[in-house]
Amino acid sequence: MSATLGPRGPLAVLVLLQGLISVADWMLLVFLQILVFRLTSSAFDIMLLVLCELVPMLLLGPWAGAVVDRARLKRVLFWSCALRVLLTGLLWLEVVRGQLHALWLLAALGAACNRFFVPAASALLPRLLGEAPIARANALVMGVRMGGMAAGTVLAGLLAGADGNDLVVATIGALLLCAAGCCLRLPGLGGAPAEPGAPQPGLWAELREALQRFGPGLAVPLAASVLVTCALGSFEILALSYVSQVLGRASAEVGQLFGAYGLGMLGGLLLSVWPAAGRRFGALMLASLVLMCACVWGLSQVDRMAWALLFAAVLGLAEGLVLSLSLLRLYQTVPVDYCARMVALLDTATASAFLLSIVLTGLVADRLPTARLLEHIAALLTGLLLLGGAGLFWCTRGPSGWGRIIRR
Numbered sequence: 001m002s003a004t005l006g007p008r009g010p011l012a013v014l015v016l017l018q019g020l021i022s023v024a025d026w027m028l029l030v031f032l033q034i035l036v037f038r039l040t041s042s043a044f045d046i047m048l049l050v051l052c053e054l055v056p057m058l059l060l061g062p063w064a065g066a067v068v069d070r071a072r073l074k075r076v077l078f079w080s081c082a083l084r085v086l087l088t089g090l091l092w093l094e095v096v097r098g099q100l101h102a103l104w105l106l107a108a109l110g111a112a113c114n115r116f117f118v119p120a121a122s123a124l125l126p127r128l129l130g131e132a133p134i135a136r137a138n139a140l141v142m143g144v145r146m147g148g149m150a151a152g153t154v155l156a157g158l159l160a161g162a163d164g165n166d167l168v169v170a171t172i173g174a175l176l177l178c179a180a181g182c183c184l185r186l187p188g189l190g191g192a193p194a195e196p197g198a199p200q201p202g203l204w205a206e207l208r209e210a211l212q213r214f215g216p217g218l219a220v221p222l223a224a225s226v227l228v229t230c231a232l233g234s235f236e237i238l239a240l241s242y243v244s245q246v247l248g249r250a251s252a253e254v255g256q257l258f259g260a261y262g263l264g265m266l267g268g269l270l271l272s273v274w275p276a277a278g279r280r281f282g283a284l285m286l287a288s289l290v291l292m293c294a295c296v297w298g299l300s301q302v303d304r305m306a307w308a309l310l311f312a313a314v315l316g317l318a319e320g321l322v323l324s325l326s327l328l329r330l331y332q333t334v335p336v337d338y339c340a341r342m343v344a345l346l347d348t349a350t351a352s353a354f355l356l357s358i359v360l361t362g363l364v365a366d367r368l369p370t371a372r373l374l375e376h377i378a379a380l381l382t383g384l385l386l387l388g389g390a391g392l393f394w395c396t397r398g399p400s401g402w403g404r405i406i407r408r
Contacts, residue, residue: 010128010187011137015144017077017182018121022148023155024175026262028054028088028110030156030255031168032103037240039100047237047362052104054358056112057351065119065344069337073120073127078183080117084110085176091169123340124186126331136273138328143269146320150262157255221326222349223388224285227381228319229350231292233357234377235261235315239322241370256305257312264313268320272328280326286389287381288318293382300374 036049068076087110096102129137159168229257243254268288271277279283295315302308326346334342 010185011125013182013185014121014124014128015141017179017186018141019148020175020179020182021081021117021121021346022145023152024084024172024179025114025173026149026152026258027156027168027172030153030258031091031160031165031172032107033240033254034101034156034160035097035165036100039098041045042363042366043259044366045100046240047358047365049104049107050233050236051355051362052108053111054351054355056108056115058348058355060112060115064115065341067121068116068123068340068344071120073124074183076116076120077124077186080113080120081176081180081183083113085173085180087113088169088173088176091172092166097165099242115344115347119340122327122337122343126339127312128187134331135277135328138331139269139324141272142272142324142327143266143319146262146265146269146316149265150259153258153262154255156161157253157258205332206379220282220285221329222346224289224322225326225346225350226353227289227384227388228292228322229353230357230384231296231315231377232319232380233354234361234374235296237358237361237365238373242299242308242366242374245370246303247308248303249305253305257308260309260312261316264316265319266321267317267324269311269324271317271321272324277325281329284325285322288321289385291315291318291376292322293385296374296381297378300371300378303371 032049033046036045041047052372087106090096090102090106094104125137125141126134155171156168159171164336239254239257243249243257247253271284292315295311295318298311299308299315302311327343330346331339361377370374
């Protein structure tokens, strides 16, 4: 790899880009939730907002990953940021901020742009590093993203709580403009060009090939990520009602809860850099998932902000470790030419779990007390963990091809 494409310069730009996008994403996410909650005061409507963000992921996810593997990553990243700048500008209009359907539409269009950004940014990391070790770079990128999550949620809560709606929109737009500028500084890496006269396989044929080759080897990271995403979906839907009903605080203070969660995820990412993490992959995954279930139950038992922030931080630590190790295993297993589509497939699977989680949580959130609902969610997650552990034990003890691949 040439000096101009060495890991330090472009990697620094990629890390900065991920940080800017993460802050903007979470500022927008929390800001939209606050706007919806102010309009209707309903957890069900927040569930519909998150659903609008998930539908593009489910519809475009695998296809977008295959498109990104064929495209120039720099171009995909730039246009994703540029289009989102235009969408964010619509939030300057008071008529848009006051219409529930307009907020849902903006959430869906922004998520559609993000479906191309995420696999492109993920596929760029192993291409920049080449043969260099990727564990620390992966933890660094994810750490910056989680730090952006913490900063974005706190900023959105503080600015929106001070009735600074225009300031929130201006901040998000400025961050996205800076991100678009970072995209122009990245190398124009992309998929290998097809040989002249060679038949070009279809996108869906490439997806099937990638799933058959690498799917079984990613079964454990995928299952763990799905369980974590189920917990995250319920947490996101119930956060506002938990802060207002259980803790008795203003809805804008939900940013503190998300901020503690994000800081906890940073701790999980730091643990993933531990040299022995790869050798203790299964033990760390199991311990993190058990800790996650315990923290969800702990949140249902407290009514003070200090304890809630502590449990949210530990919950984030457990989930951050799972997500970081899962993505690291993907990078170590999948060649760079298939990276974007496998990241997109992983995102689609976790989005499906996230969708199911928010739908089920949203349907009952307005009917049950939030604390009682959190107790039921903790019990359900524990049951799914036990069921998944039993299934994994059966697979790895069997003579099937899947069992051999998972064991290896």
